[in-house]
Amino acid sequence: MRDLSKEILSVDALHKTYDIKKLFRPTLKLKALSDINFHLDKKETLGIVGESGCGKSTLAKVLTKLEPRTLGEINLQGIKYDEISSHDFHSKIQMVFQDPYQSLNPRKKALDIIADPLRINTNTSANETRDLVMAMMKKVGLREEFALRYPHHFSGGQRQRLGIARALMLRPEILILDEPVSALDVSIQAQVLNLLLELQEEFKLSYIFISHDLEVVQHMSDRILVMYLGRVVEYGSRDQIFNNPLHPYTKILLESAPKTHREKSNQAITVKGELPSALNLPKGCAFEPRCPFAKPGCKESIPLLEIKQGREVACFEAH
Ligand SMILES: Nc1ncnc2c1ncn2[C@@H]1O[C@H](COP(=O)(O)OP(=O)(O)OP(=O)(O)O)[C@@H](O)[C@H]1O
Numbered sequence: 001m002r003d004l005s006k007e008i009l010s011v012d013a014l015h016k017t018y019d020i021k022k023l024f025r026p027t028l029k030l031k032a033l034s035d036i037n038f039h040l041d042k043k044e045t046l047g048i049v050g051e052s053g054c055g056k057s058t059l060a061k062v063l064t065k066l067e068p069r070t071l072g073e074i075n076l077q078g079i080k081y082d083e084i085s086s087h088d089f090h091s092k093i094q095m096v097f098q099d100p101y102q103s104l105n106p107r108k109k110a111l112d113i114i115a116d117p118l119r120i121n122t123n124t125s126a127n128e129t130r131d132l133v134m135a136m137m138k139k140v141g142l143r144e145e146f147a148l149r150y151p152h153h154f155s156g157g158q159r160q161r162l163g164i165a166r167a168l169m170l171r172p173e174i175l176i177l178d179e180p181v182s183a184l185d186v187s188i189q190a191q192v193l194n195l196l197l198e199l200q201e202e203f204k205l206s207y208i209f210i211s212h213d214l215e216v217v218q219h220m221s222d223r224i225l226v227m228y229l230g231r232v233v234e235y236g237s238r239d240q241i242f243n244n245p246l247h248p249y250t251k252i253l254l255e256s257a258p259k260t261h262r263e264k265s266n267q268a269i270t271v272k273g274e275l276p277s278a279l280n281l282p283k284g285c286a287f288e289p290r291c292p293f294a295k296p297g298c299k300e301s302i303p304l305l306e307i308k309q310g311r312e313v314a315c316f317e318a319h
């Protein structure tokens with residue numbers, strides 16, 4: 001049930017189309033996100049899962065204003081995105097990237113990387129900034145002496161802690177975490193996930209947690225959005241999605257999830273059959289070509305999300 005008093009973020013009919021321009025060819029439209037609707041409550045974690053290319057990072061980029069949206073409305077604490085000043089926006093919503101190495105400036109010391117959001121967005125004095133950076137480093141489990149080191153001196157897990165510290169400096173209320181542990185060794189992943197859970201409790205954070213690792217999503221999320229080729233195919237509580245999935249795609253994802261660490265290091269979710277091109281989506285349900293339960297009608301029109309067994313699911317055949 002939606003409780004508006006708890007909502008911190010809401011997304012209504014969001015679309016994102018990329019123009020693909022090639023020399024001497026007409027511009028192609030790539031629908032990366034189509035008609036996305038969801039909300040995020042205070043202090044909860046919404047997990048987002050789906051195969052590579054289904055639009056997870058595009059959603060993260062649109063939510064953090066790194067990419068403009070094409071259509072639709074996003075509200076942060078009831079205020080339209082376009083009406084929020086850049087300063088207010090960054091102090092409410094921040095992003096943690098998959099590859100901490102690429103997202104950290106290699107020529108800056110940890111102290112400066114973590115201090116930058118404060119220096120850019122606030123008038124905090126140099127001394128206070130330093131104190132705040134040190135306090136945040138401690139919170140994310142980085143020792144003081146790391147402050148003057150450069151990112152390449154850090155291990156993968158430490159770099160991700162650095163990225164998390166930087167994201168928290170403006171005391172945001174929402175963190176968008178795009179595959180935050182996928183680049184890390186399995187043995188380090190649990191430490192960073194536990195840190196995220198501790199920080200969520202301490203700073204009363206809401207998370208949008210993007211991952212293709214279903215076990216990780218199950219561990220972290222209260223509710224889950226399953227995406228397929230830019231659309232939401234199922235949206236419900238963790239238990240609904242994991243214990244009683246209704247969409248054939250969700251079922252197949254769960255069945256085909258890698259179970260062992262060895263399989264996991266291979267990372268990709270494998271679902272049989274070819275993923276249609278996002279540049280040339282089928283007229284009907286985009287999962288129809290791969291769906292074991294498909295009926296002729298599935299080719300004709302796109303199933304809309306409907307409430308079935310208490311969650312939303314976009315499938316004519318799910319009951
Ligand atoms: N800047 C861009 N220009 C054109 N197309 C893009 C751009 N960024 C993403 N796309 C396309 O949008 C679709 C969604 O990509 P996106 O990166 O959001 O997927 P993803 O779910 O994050 O995948 P992965 O699991 O591999 O990270 C893909 O078809 C991708 O090729």
Ligand SMILES: [Mg+2]
Nearest residue numbers: 056057058178
């Ligand atoms: Mg991605």
